[in-house]
Amino acid sequence: MTSRVKLKNILLFICVIIGLLGMLIEGKKNLSTSEINATLRSGQLLKNEAYPLESKFSSAYYQGQNRDYKHAVQTYMQLLEGKTTTTKQLNDHQKANIQYNIGNNLLSAGLYQALNDDGSLQDEAKFSFLQAKMAYEHALRISPEMLIAKFNLSLLNSITPDNMKSATKEKSGVELSNLPVGLP
DSSP, rough: HHHHHHHHHHHHHHHHHHHHHHHHHHHHHHHHHHHHHHHHHOOOOOOOOOOOTHHHHHHHHHHHHHTOOOHHHHHHHHHTTTTTSSSOOOOOHHHHHHHHHHHHHHHHHTTTBOTTTSSSSSSHHHHHHHHHHHHHHHHHHTTTOOOHHHHHHHHHHSSTTTTTOOOOOOOOOOOSSSOTHHHH
């Protein structure tokens, strides 16, 4: 009988030790997550190799906050294309949020463009607005219940002229002189 009690006490002691170790490990993970969340809430750039997806997203968000919309959109696109050091796949909710953030950056870029002398939108602003519209629509195709994307899309539609046509983005390149093309 005493040997059975000793065996039960030993097994209970082992279970308590395993439980304490598990609690310490989970506590450390919780502390790390809290630190990352605090960094993101404060608007600082997250530089943690253990979380490459979150770090890249933080970098893109930080660029957008500093009005570097072009680079923010490029960084978000890299996330969508999987050009990160992570092997983790994005789920639909994450893809929809990234598309939403792309739309926000393009909308902001279009709003910060100067107007033409006659008060019309510049071609770059038109292009940004059309790209933002496509990003919001793509976010809504992925996640139709995303109310904030619906709101921003309706806001974008209300500020853009009805007769706005697709502005073609000119490719930057070497400008030729005024010599006719095709002559020897």
